[in-house]
Amino acid sequence: TENCLGWKRGKVIGQGAFGKVRMTNGGQLIAVKQVELSINDREKAKKEYENLQREVEILKDMKHTNIVNFIGTCLEHNVVSIFMEFLTGGSIATVLKEFGPLEEEVYRRFTRQVLEGVNYLHHHSVVHRDINGNNVMLLPCGTIKLVDFGCARKIHERSNASSMRNSASGGARQYQSVKGTPFWMAPEVVTGKLYGPKSDIWSVACTVIEMATAHPPLYELGQYAAMFHIGEGRPMPVLSKHHTRHARSFVVQCLRFDPQARPTAGELLQHKFFKIR
Known part of the structure; x- marks a missing residue:
């Protein structure tokens, strides 16, 4: 698909300290942490996915000035994307x-x-x-x-x-x-x-x-x-x-x-x- 949670696939604008920097369809810059799950080892892929799911479950409930803001997540084929605010600096x-x-x-x-x-x-x-x-x-x-x-x-x-x-x-x-x-x-x-x-x-x-x-x-x-x-x-x-x-x-x-x-x-x-x- 061309869009995942409203972000533009295509050119990576930059590489931040916490993932690739991409642009949403609305022009907002976001950081995307992407993990490619194993397609040859089902058990390994399951463990990787569970670890990412645990990270998302924690991040989505954290709302504080001194903690990175979580935006969303999606799974496309065997790639998990975690979207967070883009932090300049x-x-x-x-x-x-x-x-x-x-x-x-x-x-x-x-x-x-x-x-x-x-x-x-x-x-x-x-x-x-x-x-x-x-x-x-x-x-x-x-x-x-x-x-x-x-x-x-x-x-x-x-x-x-x-x-x-x-x-x-x-x-x-x-x-x-x-x-x-x-x-x-x-x-x-x-x-x-x-x-x-x-x-x-x-x-x-x-x-x-x-x-x-x-x-x-x-x-x-x-x-x-x-x-x-x-x-x-x-x-x-x-x-x-x-x-x-x-x-x-x-x-x-x-x-x-x-x-x-x-x-x-x-x-x-x-x-x-x-x-x-």
């Missing part, structure tokens, strides 16, 4: 490659927005599971958007009435699979133990270090050595004294080895790091 990782480390005033502002998005996800029983500079988009106006929910999972709540209130603090069902990007992975993720919302908190701290230094923590070790270091519970890098004590304190609290000892996103939004003028 680039990822934080791209910005760091171009301009180097960010000033504290700047990464503080970005961190607050990341936390606002994460807090919203956790209160809606969703764990992102892959927060890092590549999945944090920066719009020209300075707004931050969390993208790529391919690893995200909905936390299945316990049946008691208090479980919904506990999800943001890690009181809901947790996961055991290894998902994420190595340098940003929490210890419980690396070791395959049960993990939940507090694993996102660890990843937020690693992203703060990434913004402050232009590199994720332990990048000099390589991925496998870094995962071993993290899984063993060895001391993590901290921000230098070039940064304020509140910034250093923020990172240290998020990188506590015990997930239960880490603050929630909501608690971190009240941290003195964000009170600095």
